[in-house]
Amino acid sequence: MTLNGWLQIGLFIAAVLLLAKPMGSYMTAVFERRKTFLDPVLGPCERALYRGTGVHPEEEMRWTHYTVAMLTFSAATMLLTYIVERVQLWLPLNPQHLANVEPALALNTAISFTTNTNWQSYTPESTMSYLTQMLGLATHNFWSAAVGLALAIAFVRGIARREMKTLGNFWVDLTRGILWILLPISIVFAFALVSQGVVQNMKPYDTVKLLESQKVTGADGKTTTVSTQTIAQGPVASQEAIKMLGTNGGGFFNANSSHPFENPTPLSNFLQMLSIFLIPAGLCITLGQMVRSPKHGWAVLAAMVVLWFAGTLTSYWAEAHANPALRGVDSHSSLAQSGGNMEGKEVRFGIANSALFATVTTDASCGAVNSMHDSFTPLGGMVPMVNILLGEVVFGGVGAGLYGMLVFVVMSVFIAGLMVGRTPEYLGKKIESFDVQMAMLYLLIFPLLILGFSAVTVLMPNLGLSSLANHGPHGFSEILYAYTSATGNNGSAFAGLNANTHWYNYSLATAMFFGRFMMIIPMMAIAGSLAAKKSVPATSGTFPVTTPLFTVLLTGVILIVGALTFFPAVTLGPVLEHLLMRAGQSF
Amino acid sequence: MKKHIITSLLYTAITAVLLGIVYPLVITGVAQLTMRSRANGQLITRNGEIVGSALIGQPFTGPGYFHGRPSAAGTGYDASSSSGSNLGPTSKALMDRVEGSVKAESNGADIPVDLVTASSSGLDPDISPAAAMYQVSRVARERHLDSIRLQQLVMQTVTPRQFGLLGEPRVNVLGLNLALDRLQPMQR
Numbered sequence: 001m002t003l004n005g006w007l008q009i010g011l012f013i014a015a016v017l018l019l020a021k022p023m024g025s026y027m028t029a030v031f032e033r034r035k036t037f038l039d040p041v042l043g044p045c046e047r048a049l050y051r052g053t054g055v056h057p058e059e060e061m062r063w064t065h066y067t068v069a070m071l072t073f074s075a076a077t078m079l080l081t082y083i084v085e086r087v088q089l090w091l092p093l094n095p096q097h098l099a100n101v102e103p104a105l106a107l108n109t110a111i112s113f114t115t116n117t118n119w120q121s122y123t124p125e126s127t128m129s130y131l132t133q134m135l136g137l138a139t140h141n142f143w144s145a146a147v148g149l150a151l152a153i154a155f156v157r158g159i160a161r162r163e164m165k166t167l168g169n170f171w172v173d174l175t176r177g178i179l180w181i182l183l184p185i186s187i188v189f190a191f192a193l194v195s196q197g198v199v200q201n202m203k204p205y206d207t208v209k210l211l212e213s214q215k216v217t218g219a220d221g222k223t224t225t226v227s228t229q230t231i232a233q234g235p236v237a238s239q240e241a242i243k244m245l246g247t248n249g250g251g252f253f254n255a256n257s258s259h260p261f262e263n264p265t266p267l268s269n270f271l272q273m274l275s276i277f278l279i280p281a282g283l284c285i286t287l288g289q290m291v292r293s294p295k296h297g298w299a300v301l302a303a304m305v306v307l308w309f310a311g312t313l314t315s316y317w318a319e320a321h322a323n324p325a326l327r328g329v330d331s332h333s334s335l336a337q338s339g340g341n342m343e344g345k346e347v348r349f350g351i352a353n354s355a356l357f358a359t360v361t362t363d364a365s366c367g368a369v370n371s372m373h374d375s376f377t378p379l380g381g382m383v384p385m386v387n388i389l390l391g392e393v394v395f396g397g398v399g400a401g402l403y404g405m406l407v408f409v410v411m412s413v414f415i416a417g418l419m420v421g422r423t424p425e426y427l428g429k430k431i432e433s434f435d436v437q438m439a440m441l442y443l444l445i446f447p448l449l450i451l452g453f454s455a456v457t458v459l460m461p462n463l464g465l466s467s468l469a470n471h472g473p474h475g476f477s478e479i480l481y482a483y484t485s486a487t488g489n490n491g492s493a494f495a496g497l498n499a500n501t502h503w504y505n506y507s508l509a510t511a512m513f514f515g516r517f518m519m520i521i522p523m524m525a526i527a528g529s530l531a532a533k534k535s536v537p538a539t540s541g542t543f544p545v546t547t548p549l550f551t552v553l554l555t556g557v558i559l560i561v562g563a564l565t566f567f568p569a570v571t572l573g574p575v576l577e578h579l580l581m582r583a584g585q586s587f
Numbered sequence: 588m589k590k591h592i593i594t595s596l597l598y599t600a601i602t603a604v605l606l607g608i609v610y611p612l613v614i615t616g617v618a619q620l621t622m623r624s625r626a627n628g629q630l631i632t633r634n635g636e637i638v639g640s641a642l643i644g645q646p647f648t649g650p651g652y653f654h655g656r657p658s659a660a661g662t663g664y665d666a667s668s669s670s671g672s673n674l675g676p677t678s679k680a681l682m683d684r685v686e687g688s689v690k691a692e693s694n695g696a697d698i699p700v701d702l703v704t705a706s707s708s709g710l711d712p713d714i715s716p717a718a719a720m721y722q723v724s725r726v727a728r729e730r731h732l733d734s735i736r737l738q739q740l741v742m743q744t745v746t747p748r749q750f751g752l753l754g755e756p757r758v759n760v761l762g763l764n765l766a767l768d769r770l771q772p773m774q775r
Binding site: 233 | 608615618645662679689698703716753
């Protein structure tokens with residue numbers, strides 16, 4: 001670990017915290033339909049969109065209606081992506097004449113992008129046409145993020161409102177999220193990315209003459225001479241911007257944000273990490289403002305920063321250490337090299353930025369990568385896995401992070417209530433048995449999907465284990481990570497696993513689908529229940545949710561729930577691998 | 588329910604055109620007008636021929652060129668198939684591969700780690716300054732160049748941290764080799 005590394009990490013979190021307040025206040029204004037500086041441009045667009053789609057913006061929805069509208073919209077967008085993938089060969093903007101995507105992969109990808117997961121079983125540059133990337137995938141990066149935002153705002157309204165049956169209008173929240181927040185920031189961000197060298201074109205792939213021709217021995221043992229290089233191109237910057245801002249993470253290229261055309265410079269890397277946390281950090285402030293308790297927003301944000309720091313420290317520390325099995329190699333960090341575990345990392349990012357990116361992308365449900373998590377040291381690779389297993393509530397995905405965190409907040413005040421023997425209250429709302437049952441349902445669906453699918457998969461040598469790239473405990477980690485990432489709607493991978501098989505495509509699609517929608521339903525049920533409650537005035541016996549004590553309790557509950565659920569599984573993967581690596585074992 | 592479905596379909600269609608067609612085309616149009624080279628991948632021409640991109644690494648194996656990092660993209664630096672090795676730290680395959688790279692690159696001293704480990708993209712255009720310096724004696728011998736002169740060339744090619752703070756110092760291998768060819772063309 002170096003001083004410069006820590007300076008970069010410090011600068012990053014300082015920027016996140018500085019932007020949280022302005023971003024959060026802006027989002028409050030947007031969702032409370034107050035005046036913003038973009039109204040003159042966007043107001044007419046908004047009204048035209050409502051007219052064209054038959055939306056009555058003043059109509060309020062109960063939680064059930066809100067959820068049904070969200071589900072039908074998600075289904076419609078999923079269908080569009082599936083169709084575009086299946087017929088891309090016959091559509092324009094396919095200069096490489098890429099074939100239609102086969103059904104299992106098309107379904108997996110459609111669900112993956114609808115659920116904000118962006119798990120990719122395919123190599124984009126040889127599978128998806130420009131049109132599919134733009135119309136089928138980048139659109140979802142807007143939609144699924146705006147859906148997450150809308151749901152989070154609905155949940156916050158549930159807390160803020162008293163004795164009301166409704167949570168707002170889904171279509172209005174969706175529209176305002178897209179037009180006022182995601183689209184304008186993406187436009188600015190896309191140009192910033194192009195200025196750093198992220199490509200943005202529609203031309204066919206370039207062929208360049210290599211400076212030095214290479215003799216290459218293929219898998220079939222034949223030696224051929226390679227004298228050209230084919231360079232994949234595309235409209236990358238426009239997709240990259242919303243990919244990060246919407247915590248989607250689906251790369252335009254296979255190597256995702258480590259590809260030099262997706263993430264060419266340290267500045268583009270910094271901006272990408274910042275954009276992952278921008279909205280989730282701001283939403284904490286929005287929460288505080290909308291429930292009229294700004295300090296509560298900061299207390300929640302503080303818990304996120306604590307957990308973020310723990311992950312970053314562990315990951316950076318682990319990756320700064322060399323792989324002890326490599327001989328004849330100089331892995332010390334110096335002014336002339338970053339050293340450490342450089343397998344699967346880019347030189348321009350080095351160790352600090354790779355470890356930080358891996359932590360940030362899994363704290364949030366982004367899943368973009370600028371280094372290959374599969375090649376991390378066992379403990380370094382454990383950090384992204386554990387971040388997702390904790391429920392991606394450390395900043396979390398756009399919207400999804402906040403509502404996930406609020407479920408943990410409900411659990412925390414419930415536990416605090418039990419400890420002092422009082423009916424738990426959260427911001428004046430009594431937390432009753434229905435709310436806790438729904439919160440538990442939310443918390444239990446998650447491990448059920450992850451551990452259930454992982455257990456079934458490791459028992460199947462032909463369908464499950466044959467896809468592994470690594471053996472021993474690392475192979476188990478690849479499978480566990482895949483279902484963790486899918487269920488958590490993250491989308492990053494221990495990418496050695498060949499997931500483009502029928503078993504993985506269908507089972508991961510199932511995990512992604514239920515990991516998103518089955519968790520939203522109990523969450524929205526809590527929101528509906530909270531909105532209908534009376535507000536009781538705080539007394540001396542009320543557990544305050546604005547203090548450092550609350551932050552500690554919340555952090556503790558998240559860690560304890562995560563540890564109780566997943567410790568055995570994590571022990572069989574990264575922990576065991578760490579011990580065996582120290583003992584000099586290889587597989 | 589029926590109303591939700593109709594609204595969903597209409598909403599999907601209208602916003603798909605806005606976000607999936609208009610938005611990327613506008614960004615493309617403006618980027619092509621204002622930042623043409625960057626938007627097209629910073630292609631480098633030499634004697635009227637495109638010889639690469641400033642951002643994408645190329646394979647070099649001959650002793651007269653500086654070498655980049657091992658690549659897991661296709662058969663090596665395949666820029667239509669980016670990929671890392673995805674080998675874990677206890678993988679036997681990783682150890683064997685690194686051992687092979689160490690044998691091929693070694694000048695006796697311990698090798699800077701980035702020179703024998705595969706990058707994340709398989710297209711990493713850079714190596715660390717340490718890895719470039721490590722190869723100076725070999726390249727100088729092959730090209731009949733003074734080592735000190737070649738060290739100077741490497742130092743001139745180093746890209747420092749952005750704003751003196753962000754990222755890591757690095758050497759673009761293709762850029763260095765193009766400069767090398769200008770300084771002292773390969774004798775055939």
